[in-house]
Amino acid sequence: MNLLKNKNGDIVGEINKMKQEVEDINKDNTTYLTLERKYEALIKDVRKYEGELADYNLALDKYRSDTKPEDIEALFMHIKGQNDK
Secondary structure (H helix, E strand, O other), X not given: OHHHHHHHHHHHHHHHHHHHHHHXXXXXXXXXXXXXXXXXXXXXXXXXXXXXXXXXXHHHHHHHOOOOHHHHHXXXXXXXXXXXX
16 A cells, blocks of 8 residues: 555656656747747837948948039939838
């Protein structure tokens, strides 16, 4: 009878351990999904800023090469329109 009680206690302990593991996995999954959404939002921001930086660098190169300000502004608006698409 004692052996049966011990085995039963072992099984209950193992079940509790598995339940805890399932809870931990669910918490990790929730955290992962939250971080994944944040990552996607940040990647969009990074790409936007990279595009703007490229535009500004191109405009600066045009400025240094003594291009007319109207041409620079027209080029900026054209590239900005392409980036917005």
